[in-house]
Amino acid sequence: MVAESxxxxxxxxxxxxxxxxxxxxxxxPTVFDLTDVEVFYGSFRAVRGVTMAIHKNQITAxxxxxxxxxxxxxxxxxxxxxxxxxxxxxxxxxxHGVDLYDPEVSAVEVRRRIxxxxxxxxxxxxxxxxxxxxxxxxxxVRERGKLDAIVETSLRSAAxxxxxxxxxxxxxxxxxxxxxxxxxxxxxxxxxxxxVLMDEPCSALDPxxxxxxxxxxxxxxSRFTIVIVTHNMQQxxxxxxxxxxxxxxxxxxxxxxxxTLVEYDATAKIFSNPGDQRTENYITGRFx
Amino acid sequence: MNVAELRAKPSWRSVKSHLMTGLMGLAxxxxxxxxxSVLWSISSRGLGIVTSAFPxxxxxxxxxxxxxxGPGMGPAIVGTLMVTLGATLVAxxxxxxxxxxxxxxxxxxxFARLVRFxxxxxxGVPSIVMGLFVYVMWTLRFGYSAFxxxxxxxxxxxxxxxxxxxxxxxxVPDHLREAAYALGTTKSRTIxxxxxxxxxxxxxxxxxxxxxxxxxxxxxxxxxxxxxATAYNAHFFDGINTAxxxxxxxxATSSFAGAQERAWGAALxxxxxxxxxxxxxxxxxxxxxx
Amino acid sequence: MIDAAAxxxxxxxxxxxxxGLAIGAAATVLLVLGLIAxxxxxxxxxxxxxxxxxxxxxxxxxxADGLYGALPFVWGTLYTAVIALVIAVPVSLGxxxxxxxxxxxxxxxxxxxxIDLLAVVPSVVFGLWGVLVLSTVLPRSFLAAGVVLAIMIxxxxxxxxxxxxxxxxxxxxxxxxxxxATRWEMIGASVIPHSKGGIVGAVMLGLGRAMxxxxxxxLVIGSATGQxxxxxxxxxxxxxxxxxxxxxxADTLQRSALxxxxxxxxxxxxxVNLIATTIVQRSMRRARGTV
Numbered sequence: 001m002v003a004e005s006x007x008x009x010x011x012x013x014x015x016x017x018x019x020x021x022x023x024x025x026x027x028x029p030t031v032f033d034l035t036d037v038e039v040f041y042g043s044f045r046a047v048r049g050v051t052m053a054i055h056k057n058q059i060t061a062x063x064x065x066x067x068x069x070x071x072x073x074x075x076x077x078x079x080x081x082x083x084x085x086x087x088x089x090x091x092x093x094x095x096h097g098v099d100l101y102d103p104e105v106s107a108v109e110v111r112r113r114i115x116x117x118x119x120x121x122x123x124x125x126x127x128x129x130x131x132x133x134x135x136x137x138x139x140x141v142r143e144r145g146k147l148d149a150i151v152e153t154s155l156r157s158a159a160x161x162x163x164x165x166x167x168x169x170x171x172x173x174x175x176x177x178x179x180x181x182x183x184x185x186x187x188x189x190x191x192x193x194x195x196v197l198m199d200e201p202c203s204a205l206d207p208x209x210x211x212x213x214x215x216x217x218x219x220x221x222s223r224f225t226i227v228i229v230t231h232n233m234q235q236x237x238x239x240x241x242x243x244x245x246x247x248x249x250x251x252x253x254x255x256x257x258x259x260t261l262v263e264y265d266a267t268a269k270i271f272s273n274p275g276d277q278r279t280e281n282y283i284t285g286r287f288x
Numbered sequence: 289m290n291v292a293e294l295r296a297k298p299s300w301r302s303v304k305s306h307l308m309t310g311l312m313g314l315a316x317x318x319x320x321x322x323x324x325s326v327l328w329s330i331s332s333r334g335l336g337i338v339t340s341a342f343p344x345x346x347x348x349x350x351x352x353x354x355x356x357x358g359p360g361m362g363p364a365i366v367g368t369l370m371v372t373l374g375a376t377l378v379a380x381x382x383x384x385x386x387x388x389x390x391x392x393x394x395x396x397x398x399f400a401r402l403v404r405f406x407x408x409x410x411x412g413v414p415s416i417v418m419g420l421f422v423y424v425m426w427t428l429r430f431g432y433s434a435f436x437x438x439x440x441x442x443x444x445x446x447x448x449x450x451x452x453x454x455x456x457x458x459x460v461p462d463h464l465r466e467a468a469y470a471l472g473t474t475k476s477r478t479i480x481x482x483x484x485x486x487x488x489x490x491x492x493x494x495x496x497x498x499x500x501x502x503x504x505x506x507x508x509x510x511x512x513x514x515x516x517a518t519a520y521n522a523h524f525f526d527g528i529n530t531a532x533x534x535x536x537x538x539x540a541t542s543s544f545a546g547a548q549e550r551a552w553g554a555a556l557x558x559x560x561x562x563x564x565x566x567x568x569x570x571x572x573x574x575x576x577x578x
Numbered sequence: 579m580i581d582a583a584a585x586x587x588x589x590x591x592x593x594x595x596x597x598g599l600a601i602g603a604a605a606t607v608l609l610v611l612g613l614i615a616x617x618x619x620x621x622x623x624x625x626x627x628x629x630x631x632x633x634x635x636x637x638x639x640x641x642a643d644g645l646y647g648a649l650p651f652v653w654g655t656l657y658t659a660v661i662a663l664v665i666a667v668p669v670s671l672g673x674x675x676x677x678x679x680x681x682x683x684x685x686x687x688x689x690x691x692x693i694d695l696l697a698v699v700p701s702v703v704f705g706l707w708g709v710l711v712l713s714t715v716l717p718r719s720f721l722a723a724g725v726v727l728a729i730m731i732x733x734x735x736x737x738x739x740x741x742x743x744x745x746x747x748x749x750x751x752x753x754x755x756x757x758x759a760t761r762w763e764m765i766g767a768s769v770i771p772h773s774k775g776g777i778v779g780a781v782m783l784g785l786g787r788a789m790x791x792x793x794x795x796x797l798v799i800g801s802a803t804g805q806x807x808x809x810x811x812x813x814x815x816x817x818x819x820x821x822x823x824x825x826x827x828a829d830t831l832q833r834s835a836l837x838x839x840x841x842x843x844x845x846x847x848x849x850v851n852l853i854a855t856t857i858v859q860r861s862m863r864r865a866r867g868t869v
Contacts, residue, residue, distance in 0.1 A: 083755060085683050096289035106296030112758030113294075122749035125771045134767055135757040138301065184753070191757055305760035309680055315672025316689070319736070322729045323696050326707045385603030393597055394604065403604045405855065410607055412783065412851035413614070413844065414790025416818045420840045421614045424621055443610055450607070476596035504700020507792040507822055515826055533702045533793075537822075540706045540797055548710060555703045566698045 028055035030096075031195060031225050032077060037091035039072045039081065045251065046072050047259040050091070052244060054195075059217060059226045061236035061267065064246030065282070069259020070229045071119075073246070074197050076100075077227065078114040079107040112139060114195040115188035120204050121180030123172035123187075128164050131172045131183060135191035150190050158186035159216055178209025185216065189224065196220065198228040202235065214239050233283060236267065243270040245279045327559075334556025337549045345553055350518040350530070354539065357546030361554050363520045367434060367513070367531040368561070370524060372503045374438030375445055379502075380495050382442075383449025384484075390450070391457040392479055404454075410447040418443045419508035427512055434521070434529040436512030441502040448501065452494025456487040493572035500565035504558055506533035532558040614844060622838035625831060633838060639803050639820075641828070646835035648842060653806045654720065654816035655843070658795060659788040661724025661810060662731055666788075667781055669728070670735035677736075678743045679765060690740075697733035704730060705797035718800035721810040723819075726794045731784040738783065742776030742861070743769055775861025782854030790847045792818035817843045 032054035039047045047069030054060050062070035072081075079100060081087035093100045100110060112135075123131050132151045133141075141147055151168070155161040160182045164175070172183055181201055188196055198217075202210040217226060217239050230236050236243050244264040248257040263276045274280045296302050338345050341359040348360025386403070394400025422440040430436070460483050468478040484491075514528030515538075521529045532554045539551035625646055626633055636647025677689050708726045709718075716722045746769045754764040770777075800813025801823050807814070815823075821836045828836060 078756060080752065080756065083752065095294075098289050098291050098294055100294075102291055102294075104291050105294040106302070107755075108302065108758050108760050109294045109296060111756055116752075116756035118749060118752060118756075120749055122747070122753040124750055124753055124768050126767070134754070134759075138757070138759050138763045140299075140301075187753075187757065301760055301763065305762035308762040308765075309676075312672040312676035312680055315669045316676050318669050319673050319696065319732055320692065322707075323692065323699075325711065326699060326703065329707055329711050330703065382603045382606055385600045386606065389597075389600035389604040393600060399601075400604070403607050405859075406611055407607045408855045408859075409848060409851045410611060412786040412790070412847055412854070413611075414792060414818055414840075414847055416792040416821055417614065417618075417790070417840050417844045417847075420821070420837055421610075421618060424617050424837070425613065446610070447607065450604075474590075474593045476593045479596075500698055504698075504702065506700070506702040507818070510822055510825065533700060536702045536706050537793055537797070540702075540709045551706055551710075555706050558700055559703055562698050562700060563695070566694070 028058055030054070031056050032227075033092075033094040033097070035092040035094075037073065037076065037089065037093050039069070039076055040088045040090065041084070042086040044254070044256060045258050047246075050261045052261060052264045054225065054227060055242070056225050057221060057223075058241040059221055059228060059239050060242045060244065061240035062227070062229045062244050062246060063231075063233055063236045063282075064259070064262075065248065066231075067257060067259065068246035068248050070244075070246045071199050072259065073261075074199055074227060074229050075116075077195070077197055078111050078116050080111075080116065082107050112191055113193050114197060115191065115193035116197040117181070117184050117188055117199065117201045119200040121177055121184050123175070123180050123183055125171070125173060127169045128172045128175070128183060129168040131187050132190050135187060139191060154186040154190040155183075157189055157220065158182045159212065160186055176209075178205050178212065181205060181209070181213060182216065185213070185220075189220065193224065195225045195227065198226065200229050200231060203231060210235070233271075237271050240267045243267040245270060245274075245276075245282060247278055247282070330552060330555045330559055333549070333552040334554075337553040338556060346557070349520065350535065350550075351546075352518050354542050354547040355544045357544075357549070359550075359553075361532065361535060361550065361557060363517065364530045364532045364535045364554060365557060366520060366522075367437075367517075367529045368503060368533070368558070370434045370529070371437040371441060371509065371513075371531055372499060374435055374524065375441035375502055376495070376499055378438060378442035379445035379449055379498070383446050383495075383498075384453050384491060386446075386450045387453035387457060388479055388484075391454050392475070392483065407447040407450045411451070413443075414507075415440075415444055415505055416507040416510075419511045422508065423511035431526070432512065432514030432528045433523070433525050434513065435525045437509045437529070437531065440508030440512055441505055444505060444508065445495075445498040445502050448498040449495055452497070453487070453491050456490030456494065457483065459490065460486045489572045493569040496565050496569035496572070500562045500569065503565065504533055504562050506531075506537050509534050510537075532561075615841075618837055618841050618844070621834060622841045624834035625838050628831060628834075633835070634842075637806055641824075641832045644831060646832070646838075648817075648839055650803065650806050651815055651817040651820050651839060652842070652846075654799065654814045655789050655818070655846075657720055657808075657810075657814070658723040658727055658799065658816055659785055661721060662727035662788040663781065663785055665725065665728035666732045666735055666784060670732050670739055670780075670784070671777065673732070673736050674739035674743055675765060675769075677740055679761065679769070690737075693733050693736050696729070697737070701730055701791060701794045702797075705794040708794060708798035712798065717811070718798050718813055719811045720799065720814045723795045723799035723814070723816065724810070726798050727788045727791055730791055730794060731787050734787055735780050735784040738780035738858070739773070739777050742773040742780065745776075745862075746772045773861075775857055779854050779858030779861060782850055782857060786847045786850040786854060789850065790818060790843065792822050795819045796822040 030053045034050050034052050037050040038045060050073055064070050075081055076089045076093060081089060089101055129151055132154050133147045136147060136150050152161060160179060163179060175183060202213050245262045246259055247262045248259050251258045263274060263279045270279060271283055345359040345361055346365060347362045349363055390400050390404055418440050422436055426439055427436045464482050464486060465478055468482045509531050513530060513534060517528040517530040521527050535554045536551045539547040542548060629646055633646055633648055637649040638645045638647045639650060677686055681689060704726050708722060712722060750768040750772060751764055754767040759767060795816050796819035799816055799819050801815055802813040803815060805812055805814045817839045821840055825836060
């Protein structure tokens with residue numbers, strides 16, 4: 001059903017997507033503050049001109065066509081580009097006022113506070129229990145009792161506890177795709193980060209599993225700040241408070257397409273009354 | 289929040305990670321040290337005799353008395369080339385044909401799987417066992433000869449050639465084969481005129497690597513070439529012969545400075561020979577990529 | 579009008595004989611392995627007939643008395659191989675991890691070249707280096723042989739381990755890193771569990787190679803007969819070394835004894851390699867399956 005409506009949104013005569021949330025608490029404190037952020041792969045500038053603020057305990061959605069750089073920007077938030085040879089972030093990306101790319105800042109410390117859920121569920125080849133306990137363990141939690149408690153509350157928060165409580169020592173690879181993704185969410189929140197980044201977390205899942213994850217996101221919002229990249233406009237409309245629309249433009253110097261932030265506003269505004277023609281074209285399905 | 293909170297904590301975790309990274313770097317030094325030492329010894333000690341007696345070192349016969357100082361290694365160089373060439377002529381056609389069977393005919397069949405598995409096992413057969421095997425099968429009947437050495441080296445090369453050739457055949461896209469079949473070409477002609485040419489650079493490079501390995505082998509030659517040859521012997525199938533590797537082995541344990549020097553010179557020659565085979569092999573690989 | 583004969587074709591025969599040729603070539607592998615087992619066992623029968631089981635159980639090797647006990651050489655082979663592994667395994671894994679996880683891309687290529695270069699240096703050259711250079715700091719002994727053997731198996735283990743480590747999916751590594759793991763914790767959580775099987779296989783292959791490596795060991799082990807000792811600095815002997823070193827002056831019975839040693843060595847390395855190959859193939863298949 002969901003899949004069909006995605007189709008509809010993408011093709012002919014799309015019904016205007018209506019966001020379910022209409023008000024955004026503007027007073028929420030700022031978590032991330034980006035000024036002219038750019039990301040390079042070697043000499044290729046993949047994204048340019050990203051200036052925005054991400055607010056606490058809100059869900060911010062990044063939407064846009066493929067290649068527009070939304071995932072690239074997301075991965076800049078927890079220094080994930082550090083692992084890609086040749087990748088470089090320019091501009092100012094501040095986290096509670098601290099420049100994340102200050103040479104004194106440690107990527108390990110950053111990632112402990114800013115967790116990430118990936119496009120494809122990626123449990124490590126260990127047991128369900130060990131997957132959840134891995135984060136707390138590397139952060140110094142040793143007592144079995146404490147670990148047990150963390151594993152249980154994390155799995156409960158991810159709405160997975162009832163399904164796996166009898167087989168915690170079984171391999172995580174034996175779970176279904178939807179379960180694996182909820183396990184990855186549980187694993188992420190087990191280290192109690194402040195922010196959870198989600199990179200198209202539902203793209204590999206069926207509609208039912210997708211619905212469960214969306215429900216979960218709405219629950220987790222009260223405890224975490226969530227930034228989600230999604231291909232699915234309905235999903236952005238359903239779950240997010242704010243939406244950023246990214247698109248590509250031709251870089252006249254290099255003749256290559258560079259992603260850029262077109263418009264960023266309350267989700268309700270973006271989907272009902274966008275300020276930019278390109279956003280309007282995209283959300284009404286006229287995007288070429 | 290300030291920078292201090294996001295700074296790396298001086299915890300055991302980060303210390304450990306850095307320590308382990310340091311140990312990995314140390315492991316690298318442990319590996320490079322002997323490589324550098326070996327290359328340094330053979331070039332510093334080998335170049336002396338090679339240049340002071342140039343080109344006699346490469347052409348003169350080996351002194352009959354190992355105490356004597358001076359060149360040369362001519363017969364051993366010729367012997368190495370002869371033995372290696374002979375091995376190549378035996379092992380490469382057999383290996384390529386065998387790989388053709390494995391990939392084009394046998395595929396995942398029982399027999400092909402068995403051969404593939406045993407070929408992998410065969411790569412692990414000690415070279416000295418191959419040497420004794422050829423001694424028992426060939427030398428006992430037909431006497432010492434360069435050809436016996438070739439047979440022993442061929443046994444060592446065969447599984448390597450099979451494995452590398454099959455890998456190259458796997459890279460040939462199936463649509464090439466189908467295009468040939470669609471024109472009514474028989475399977476054997478398709479293989480010979482379409483598949484093999486497409487895989488050729490890879491096969492050549494794989495075979496050259498096998499040759500590089502074989503050229504340096506010593507143990508299999510000990511029983512096939514006979515001991516004590518110091519003169520040229522152009523007869524491939526007949527009479528005692530010698531090779532660089534064998535000369536290094538014999539002269540290494542000699543207490544005479546002259547013999548030791550010849551061993552270093554022979555080592556330099558052999559290493560240059562083996563390296564150039566593998567460099568040529570690499571050139572072929574790169575040519576393929578382009 | 580077409581009849582069956584027209585469709586059968588004249589070229590069938592050429593096709594079939596080419597196929598036969600290819601099968602024959604493939605079968606050479608089995609033929610050689612079979613012949614090694616059969617012909618060499620036949621030659622070894624002389625000494626077994628003379629000495630019986632004591633060939634395998636006795637630790638006395640005294641050609642002058644016609645006594646041939648294989649134990650000291652079996653011991654030397656295993657002992658030097660184990661020393662080689664103790665040195666080579668941590669070093670190889672360290673280098674493989676350095677290449678896959680630490681080195682920048684430009685350096686990586688050069689390191690792979692260097693390791694390949696090490697693999698191309700003939701073993702007799704390492705032997706020569708062992709005799710004339712290494713022996714100035716480390717006298718000929720089990721340990722010296724172990725060190726030289728280690729240098730020779732490091733490229734094998736390193737390049738196999740590197741290939742296995744590289745199959746670790748990026749997603750697995752990012753999973754650990756995104757949880758705030760350090761590089762080492764990421765290696766422990768994602769890379770090692772993923773590659774365990776392949777690494778064990780690579781180590782087994784290294785063991786097989788160390789057991790069979792002849793010339794370098796023959797030159798630096800010290801060639802003492804009959805030593806079964808844990809003293810790593812004592813001169814010793816191993817199966818391939820004694821064959822290479824005493825073949826020249828051996829009489830018929832001793833040659834039969836040396837061939838029997840070779841058969842034993844063949845059997846030992848075959849077993850090690852069978853296990854190694856099985857492990858490697860299984861883990862490679864699994865690695866490909868989950869990617």
